[in-house]
Each structure stands twice: as C-alpha cells, then as structure tokens.
Amino acid sequence: MNKSSAYFERSKGVMPGGVNSPARAFSSVDMDPPFIERGEGAYIYDEEGNKYLDFVGSWGPLILGHGDEDVVKGLEEVIKKGTSFGAPTKIEMEMAELMVDSLPNVEMVRMVNSGTEATMSALRLAKAFTGRSKIVKFEGNYHGHSDSLLIKAGSGALTHGVPDSLGVPEEIGRNTLTANYNDLDNLKAIFEANKEEIAAVIIEPVAGNMGVISMTEEFARGLRALTKEHGIILIYDEVMSGFRVSFQGAQSLYPGIAPDLICYGKIIGGGLPVGAFGGRKDIMSMLGPIGPVYQAGTLSGNPLAMRAGFETLNKLGKNPEFYKKLEAMAEKLEQGILQAGERHRIPVTVNRVGAMISLFFTDQSVRDFNGANAADQQRFKTYFKAMLEEGIYLPPSQFEALFLNVQMTEEDLNQAISAIDRVFSELP
Numbered sequence: 001m002n003k004s005s006a007y008f009e010r011s012k013g014v015m016p017g018g019v020n021s022p023a024r025a026f027s028s029v030d031m032d033p034p035f036i037e038r039g040e041g042a043y044i045y046d047e048e049g050n051k052y053l054d055f056v057g058s059w060g061p062l063i064l065g066h067g068d069e070d071v072v073k074g075l076e077e078v079i080k081k082g083t084s085f086g087a088p089t090k091i092e093m094e095m096a097e098l099m100v101d102s103l104p105n106v107e108m109v110r111m112v113n114s115g116t117e118a119t120m121s122a123l124r125l126a127k128a129f130t131g132r133s134k135i136v137k138f139e140g141n142y143h144g145h146s147d148s149l150l151i152k153a154g155s156g157a158l159t160h161g162v163p164d165s166l167g168v169p170e171e172i173g174r175n176t177l178t179a180n181y182n183d184l185d186n187l188k189a190i191f192e193a194n195k196e197e198i199a200a201v202i203i204e205p206v207a208g209n210m211g212v213i214s215m216t217e218e219f220a221r222g223l224r225a226l227t228k229e230h231g232i233i234l235i236y237d238e239v240m241s242g243f244r245v246s247f248q249g250a251q252s253l254y255p256g257i258a259p260d261l262i263c264y265g266k267i268i269g270g271g272l273p274v275g276a277f278g279g280r281k282d283i284m285s286m287l288g289p290i291g292p293v294y295q296a297g298t299l300s301g302n303p304l305a306m307r308a309g310f311e312t313l314n315k316l317g318k319n320p321e322f323y324k325k326l327e328a329m330a331e332k333l334e335q336g337i338l339q340a341g342e343r344h345r346i347p348v349t350v351n352r353v354g355a356m357i358s359l360f361f362t363d364q365s366v367r368d369f370n371g372a373n374a375a376d377q378q379r380f381k382t383y384f385k386a387m388l389e390e391g392i393y394l395p396p397s398q399f400e401a402l403f404l405n406v407q408m409t410e411e412d413l414n415q416a417i418s419a420i421d422r423v424f425s426e427l428p
C-alpha cells in the first residue's frame with residue numbers, strides 16, 4: 001500500500017491523525033489504512049487498485065451496496081437542479097411522509113445532518129418536555145460526539161481509549177448517568193436515586209458500538225415499564241439499526257414496546273450525510289418554529305441527501321426479499337465463523353441481529369460492555385490484518401459491527417468464509 005501510506009503521511013501533516021473520524025485510522029490494529037478510491041456493488045478498491053469485499057459499507061449506510069443505480073440516477077436528477085436552497089422542498093416532505101408511513105411510533109420527524117445531531121437534539125427535546133436535566137445512557141453504547149454523550153461511550157471512543165472524552169465540562173458530565181446494558185436492577189437503582197430528575201434514557205436497542213449486542217426481551221419490557229412509571233422519555237437510537245435489522249428497525253423486533261422518540265441516520269441518507277429524529281407528536285410539537293425548543297440547520301433536509309435516502313428507503317420498502325436475503329447471508333456467515341472456530345479450536349462467540357454481526361474471541365456469551373471488553377483483542381488484531389490481506393475489508397475494531405449489503409452474492413460469502421477458515425487455521 002505504498003500510495004495509501006504516502007497519502008496517509010501527507011494527511012497526518014494537515015489533519016489530526018490523518019483522518020476526519022478516528023474509527024477509520026486503523027491505529028487500533030497497528031497499521032495504515034488503505035485510501036479508498038472507488039466502490040462498486042459489494043466491493044471497494046484502494047488507490048493501488050487492491051479489491052476488497054466490503055463489510056463496512058461506510059459504517060452501515062450502504063445496505064444497497066456501492067453505486068446503486070436508483071440512488072445514482074436520483075442524485076443525477078437532483079444535482080442538475082441545484083444542490084441546496086435553504087428553503088422547503090418537495091423531496092423533504094416526501095421523505096418525511098415515507099418515514100412516518102413506514103415506521104411505527106414516528107408521528108413526526110425532523111431531518112438533521114448526522115446521527116450526532118439527531119441524538120443531541122432528541123435529548124434537548126426530552127429535557128424540555130419533562131423539565132428535568134439528567135439523562136441515562138448505557139456503558140459501551142455510542143450516540144455520536146455531543147458533550148453529554150461522550151461518557152463511557154463505545155465505538156471509536158472506546159477503541160481509542162477515550163470513552164470519557166476530555167473537554168466535556170464536569171457540570172455536563174454530572175448530568176449523564178451510566179447504566180449497565182441488559183441490567184434492570186442497575187437501572188432501577190439509578191431511577192430510585194434520582195427521582196424526578198431524569199429526563200430521558202437513550203439506548204441502542206440493538207447495540208453495534210461495543211460489537212453487536214441486543215436488548216433481551218425481558219430488559220426491553222422492563223426498560224419501557226420503568227421509564228413510564230418514572231415519567232422518563234425513552235429514546236431509541238436507531239442510527240445504526242434503523243432500516244438495517246429489518247425495514248422497521250429494532251422497534252419491530254420488540255413488538256408492543258413503543259419508545260417515545262427515535263433517532264435515525266446512516267441508511268436514511270443512502271450514503272450522504274444525514275440524521276433524523278422523530279416520535280410522539282406531542283413531544284415533537286415542542287420544536288421551533290411551533291414550540292419553544294430551538295433546533296436548526298443550514299443544510300438540514302438537503303435535496304441530495306433526501307433523494308439518496310428516499311430512493312434507498314423506497315427500494316428497501318418495495319423489496320422485502322432484500323431482508324430475507326440479508327438474513328440468510330448473515331446466518332451463513334455466522335455458521336461459517338462458528339464452524340471455523342470449532343475446526344481450529346478458536347473460542348469464538350458470534351452475535352448477530354439480521355445483517356448486523358460481530359465476532360468476539362471468547363467462549364463466553366456477550367450481553368453487555370464487560371462481556372465485550374473481556375474478549376481477546378490481541379487475537380482480533382491478528383485476525384483483522386490477515387483478513388485484509390485476504391481481500392476482506394472488516395471494521396478495524398472488535399467494538400464495531402460488520403454490515404452485509406444486498407449486492408453480496410453466495411460466491412462472495414463463500415470467499416469470505418474460506419478466508420476466515422484459512423486465517424483461523426493460522427491464528428496463534
């Protein structure tokens with residue numbers, strides 16, 4: 001990777017760590033990242049022309065693969081008319097209608113430019129609605145990089161050893177309480193100790209930022225019952241799981257449980273920068289200009305992002321077989337990993353929900369942050385590097401999820417499974 005390494009050195013001179021988001025720096029696996037030149041279907045190509053089967057998919061958005069023809073055609077149409085107006089457009093309305101019509105528990109929605117903005121704004125709204133200041137998040141969950149959420153955070157923050165970022169003022173940090181994922185007793189104790197002070201609980205219902213770990217049914221029910229009992233707003237962060245684990249996201253996996261607000265991002269932008277939050281009309285109606293909670297954005301509802309998102313959601317909604325295919329492929333991959341583990345005596349636990357999957361080098365079940373953190377990260381590093389040499393592009397951290405896309409074929413998966421088998425056979 002001579003060219004990539006040279007570009008990386010150049011980038012480091014002008015960009016902190018050579019990147020615009022730490023997760024992509026590959027420092028966690030002690031190597032330089034390949035610089036990606038283009039993507040096509042299920043594959044990406046680096047500046048040297050190396051071809052990789054892409055299990056990152058821009059960290060989740062590209063469920064249709066690279067260069068989906070409907071997304072590209074839509075973008076070409078929009079770009080000829082203008083890239084941004086800072087004024088209402090028809091496509092924003094159509095996108096909002098599509099989301100409200102498709103999603104349970106979303107009566108109104110507001111578009112923003114990233115998942116970070118979505119969670120930050122949803123929390124502000126919850127604080128205004130309840131008149132309270134504290135929030136609860138779960139250790140190892142990641143909700144973007146706003147101050148109050150960079151506490152015991154997952155994803156790149158965890159991978160790079162800064163789950164509690166410097167620069168978050170103590171008085172802000174004090175209002176963020178952290179709980180253990182899937183632990184109702186812990187949550188009850190926090191609620192009891194902070195009566196009438198907690199505005200919201202925010203959770204990744206299917207977490208992907210400490211590896212993949214989902215809420216147990218019992219925990220999901222208890223969480224909803226307890227938040228209701230204490231007058232606390234329940235926010236599902238579906239930035240990653242939305243339209244990924246099923247068309248209606250994680251909400252549909254826990255029938256009968258309704259969050260009050262839900263955050264989106266990634267897939268709803270079809271590969272362009274986007275986020276959204278929505279939910280109960282009485283809460284959403286507190287937003288400006290009809291309510292007292294201010295929230296805004298020069299490029300919010302940008303026509304290109306809206307069109308890419310609209311084409312993506314429209315296509316996913318019209319093709320339920322996509323999700324069946326993704327599920328079948330992810331299951332095949334899961335089995336392939338487990339069988340390779342057995343064959344080569346490598347202790348491995350695979351967590352999977354739909355086409356979100358991750359592998360932990362441990363023989364213990366992983367259902368919270370401590371479980372994920374106890375897995376063998378040194379072994380993950382060796383595995384990651386060897387897989388990259390095999391032409392398989394995985395997220396460079398144990399604490400991230402792998403994403404499949406609908407462009408992947410049986411042959412692609414067989415290639416990945418054979419690579420895993422070869423790599424496991426040589427793991428120290």
Ligand SMILES: Cc1ncc(COP(=O)(O)O)c(C=O)c1O
Nearest residue numbers: 114115116142143144239240265
């Ligand atoms: C669950 C979750 N919430 C929020 C975010 C923040 O989104 P963004 O990176 O678009 O700001 C991410 C990813 O980064 C995420 O995975």
Ligand SMILES: N[C@H](C=O)CCC(=O)O
Nearest residue numbers: 021023024059155156209
């Ligand atoms: N896990 C993160 C989001 O889901 C990875 C993306 C990033 O932080 O760059």
